[in-house]
Amino acid sequence: MAELIPFRWPKEWADASRLELLKGTPINCLVGEAPPPFPLGNLQFVKLAKGQSPEGVTVHEGVWPRVLPASTKDAAEAGATGAAWVDSNAGVIRMAQTLEPGKAVWLDYEAPGGNEVVPLDRFARAVAEAQAYNAHWIVTLSPPFLEGLEKKSQEAAGAWKRVVAAMNLFQAHPEWRTYEPVAALAVVSSFEGEVQLMSEEFVKLAPRRHLAYRVFRTADLAGVSLDQFKGVIYIEAQPPDGEVRKKLLAFAEAGGLLVSPQGLVSGEPSEIRIGYRIHRAGKGRVAMPPEAWYDPYLLMGEVHQLLSHREDVVRVWNGADMNSHFVAPPGQERGVVHLIHYSSGTTQPVTLGFSRPYRRARVYTLDGSRDIQPEAGGLGIEFPVGEFSSYAAVEVQS
Amino acid sequence: MALTAGAGLTIRVGAAEPPAEVSIARCPAYGEGVVKVLGQMFEQLGGIGKLVSGKRVAIKINMETPLRDRTGFRPAWYTRWTHPDVIRAAVVLFSQAGAQRIRILESSCEDDHPLEENFVIGGWDPDRILKAAPNVEMENTGSLGYGKQYHRIEVKGKPYIYPAFDVNHSYVECDVMVSMAKLKEHRLLGLALSMENMLGITPPTIYGESAAYEEPSIRPYGRRLMFETGYRQPSEPSPKEVDPSSPRDPGYRLPRVIVDLLRARPVHLAILDGIETQTASESASVEPDSARKIRLVKPGVLIAGWNPVATDAAGAAVMGFDPMASRGKPPFEKCDSVLRLAEEAGVGAGDLRKINIAGATPDSVRFPFRQQG
Numbered sequence: 001m002a003e004l005i006p007f008r009w010p011k012e013w014a015d016a017s018r019l020e021l022l023k024g025t026p027i028n029c030l031v032g033e034a035p036p037p038f039p040l041g042n043l044q045f046v047k048l049a050k051g052q053s054p055e056g057v058t059v060h061e062g063v064w065p066r067v068l069p070a071s072t073k074d075a076a077e078a079g080a081t082g083a084a085w086v087d088s089n090a091g092v093i094r095m096a097q098t099l100e101p102g103k104a105v106w107l108d109y110e111a112p113g114g115n116e117v118v119p120l121d122r123f124a125r126a127v128a129e130a131q132a133y134n135a136h137w138i139v140t141l142s143p144p145f146l147e148g149l150e151k152k153s154q155e156a157a158g159a160w161k162r163v164v165a166a167m168n169l170f171q172a173h174p175e176w177r178t179y180e181p182v183a184a185l186a187v188v189s190s191f192e193g194e195v196q197l198m199s200e201e202f203v204k205l206a207p208r209r210h211l212a213y214r215v216f217r218t219a220d221l222a223g224v225s226l227d228q229f230k231g232v233i234y235i236e237a238q239p240p241d242g243e244v245r246k247k248l249l250a251f252a253e254a255g256g257l258l259v260s261p262q263g264l265v266s267g268e269p270s271e272i273r274i275g276y277r278i279h280r281a282g283k284g285r286v287a288m289p290p291e292a293w294y295d296p297y298l299l300m301g302e303v304h305q306l307l308s309h310r311e312d313v314v315r316v317w318n319g320a321d322m323n324s325h326f327v328a329p330p331g332q333e334r335g336v337v338h339l340i341h342y343s344s345g346t347t348q349p350v351t352l353g354f355s356r357p358y359r360r361a362r363v364y365t366l367d368g369s370r371d372i373q374p375e376a377g378g379l380g381i382e383f384p385v386g387e388f389s390s391y392a393a394v395e396v397q398s
Numbered sequence: 399m400a401l402t403a404g405a406g407l408t409i410r411v412g413a414a415e416p417p418a419e420v421s422i423a424r425c426p427a428y429g430e431g432v433v434k435v436l437g438q439m440f441e442q443l444g445g446i447g448k449l450v451s452g453k454r455v456a457i458k459i460n461m462e463t464p465l466r467d468r469t470g471f472r473p474a475w476y477t478r479w480t481h482p483d484v485i486r487a488a489v490v491l492f493s494q495a496g497a498q499r500i501r502i503l504e505s506s507c508e509d510d511h512p513l514e515e516n517f518v519i520g521g522w523d524p525d526r527i528l529k530a531a532p533n534v535e536m537e538n539t540g541s542l543g544y545g546k547q548y549h550r551i552e553v554k555g556k557p558y559i560y561p562a563f564d565v566n567h568s569y570v571e572c573d574v575m576v577s578m579a580k581l582k583e584h585r586l587l588g589l590a591l592s593m594e595n596m597l598g599i600t601p602p603t604i605y606g607e608s609a610a611y612e613e614p615s616i617r618p619y620g621r622r623l624m625f626e627t628g629y630r631q632p633s634e635p636s637p638k639e640v641d642p643s644s645p646r647d648p649g650y651r652l653p654r655v656i657v658d659l660l661r662a663r664p665v666h667l668a669i670l671d672g673i674e675t676q677t678a679s680e681s682a683s684v685e686p687d688s689a690r691k692i693r694l695v696k697p698g699v700l701i702a703g704w705n706p707v708a709t710d711a712a713g714a715a716v717m718g719f720d721p722m723a724s725r726g727k728p729p730f731e732k733c734d735s736v737l738r739l740a741e742e743a744g745v746g747a748g749d750l751r752k753i754n755i756a757g758a759t760p761d762s763v764r765f766p767f768r769q770q771g
Binding site: 218274299305308311315316317318319333348349351353377378379382384 | 464466468469470471473475482507510511512513518520521522523561682
């Protein structure tokens with residue numbers, strides 16, 4: 001079955017002529033409580049009831065992707081970082097893909113309403129954000145957007161064009177959807193019980209520090225190869241036991257960093273860093289915190305520090321209020337870094353750095369594409385990506 | 399032999415003359431050549447051995463946060479941070495001169511990472527510095543760091559704003575204090591040189607925007623806004639302002655806080671990296687309403703001196719400013735002159751006529767920042 005690309009059909013649209021809007025776009029699926037009262041041609045209709053997901057799909061509530069608007073003049077809402085708070089759907093999507101593998105992930109949310117005016121060109125970011133993480137936002141046009149289309153306003157027409165441009169960009173690169181996240185860190189957790197909040201928040205907040213990771217359920221660990229990772233964080237209330245313990249200790253002994261709750265190993269640590277007791281284990285290390293974890297943002301920073309920023313798979317400069325998501329096929333001879341910019345306006349000139357010596361890169365934005373040349377950096381290769389608004393993809397190749 | 403070098407400046411050279419206080423040298427590019435140039439400058443200053451031999455040397459570099467911000471595409475080492483090649487050159491020369499231990503220091507306002515990690519975040523391998531000589535260390539002094547408690551340093555003489563400061567242990571566990579800054583402008587202070595660099599010895603856990611009131615925060619975060627506006631006092635139990643009713647004008651306060659700091663933690667050697675830098679701002683941006691834009695420039699100059707006031711005065715002259723300008727005149731349009739205040743407080747001479755300069759003259763390497771943009 002072809003991948004479904006969903007669009008919420010506005011209840012107000014009772015006229016088949018409205019389908020013209022979708023002609024020539026990748027949208028192939030209308031979503032709503034009931035099908036529109038006219039033939040849909042090649043379009044499929046999917047009934048979406050609250051709390052229920054269509055077959056093969058898992059639907060999750062999302063948030064309008066953005067930096068939270070200022071509550072006082074010249075100030076954005078502060079987040080855990082002390083920097084502006086970013087509402088991102090990255091964590092929700094990654095969690096859904098982990099907990100319900102094999103299902104398509106759809107995000108269901110609307111643009112903020114009430115007194116808040118959302119510029120229509122932000123809708124393309126919502127489309128791109130979801131697709132960058134290999135999911136789909138159920139495109140849901142706001143009343144002002146619908147009104148603008150009705151009145152044939154330039155702003156609405158231009159914004160719709162960008163929404164379609166975002167979809168087309170991903171349609172033109174189906175291989176990107178087959179790529180896997182590139183990361184030095186594996187996050188292992190049951191994502192249940194008393195650690196659910198800690199582990200899920202870790203996954204949600206890590207993009208704020210450009211900390212790349214892959215997520216695994218503890219129950220699935222037996223079938224997972226940890227060879228590609230430099231570190232594993234095991235987020236449970238108790239240290240691992242049985243086969244999980246054996247596998248994780250083997251990972252450390254082979255040279256990795258295992259961050260585990262207290263009690264995994266005993267005796268005097270070889271080192272204490274940022275309060276963590278670090279024990280040598282073969283060629284690697286086991287790091288245990290001084291007390292039970294209580295703050296996912298702090299934990300994320302501690303893990304990043306224990307692992308070292310040297311292990312970052314991609315470095316981003318001038319990437320504030322931005323997520324980076326590096327995906328690649330096995331071997332990583334090529335790959336693509338998705339950059340989602342959550343602030344309004346254009347970015348500062350963005351630079352990406354890689355330890356791997358990629359030789360070529362091409363930047364794709366919603367306005368076009370261009371080649372960029374590598375430059376020698378202090379820690380490897382750097383690519384001057386440049387400025388963009390909302391979204392850019394940087395395709396790299398060895 | 400004495401040479402006149404413009405602006406009434408007298409340059410003394412020759413073996414019979416007393417050592418110069420400031421040395422200026424052309425240095426067109428970063429790389430291994432910086433070691434040679436800086437070594438010659440130290441010789442012009444009378445040799446570095448007498449200062450560092452057998453001593454614990456602390457080098458306060460300039461690596462202002464945000465760590466991931468760049469001016470355009472250019473790494474911050476070339477625009478607003480002390481370049482690692484200059485740091486490395488000093489490390490090599492200090493070590494050759496017999497320094498017992500060399501500790502590189504900077505305080506991050508955004509994290510309590512080891513300083514080594516912050517080099518990596520900035521895009522540089524710290525091992526190139528750490529392995530340049532034996533006994534080289536790094537510490538992020540934005541918090542307690544590797545120390546167990548903060549240490550109080552008291553202002554010598556009558557303080558302008560604060561009677562004392564509480565700082566990371568590394569600023570007292572040293573015999574020699576080096577301030578190594580970029581040759582650059584500051585949006586408020588006019589100059590962000592070796593004196594301004596010393597603002598960064600204060601830990602944001604006590605003086606930053608997220609400093610707790612009852613005690614220092616555990617982790618550093620936020621600018622040291624209290625120095626500028628006096629909107630609050632440092633965390634308990636750190637010393638409070640001597641006169642909370644003094645002007646809250648940042649242009650009054652900030653230069654005075656700097657002079658207080660210099661009298662609490664004297665600097666023995668100041669080095670200015672003007673090989674590559676930027677104009678108009680100490681950070682990666684200017685205010686949206688600024689008439690100026692940041693330009694990336696290559697003055698190709700290094701400046702070093704025993705006294706930070708004299709060294710910064712020479713730096714100001716190289717940048718095309720009158721070091722003794724008063725408030726309202728470039729570069730001090732928005733603030734009192736930190737050079738004048740420092741001279742008045744007896745920290746050093748800001749008047750070029752009182753400074754012995756060796757090597758190149760300010761005129762010969764002048765690079766007028768305001769004409770660049």
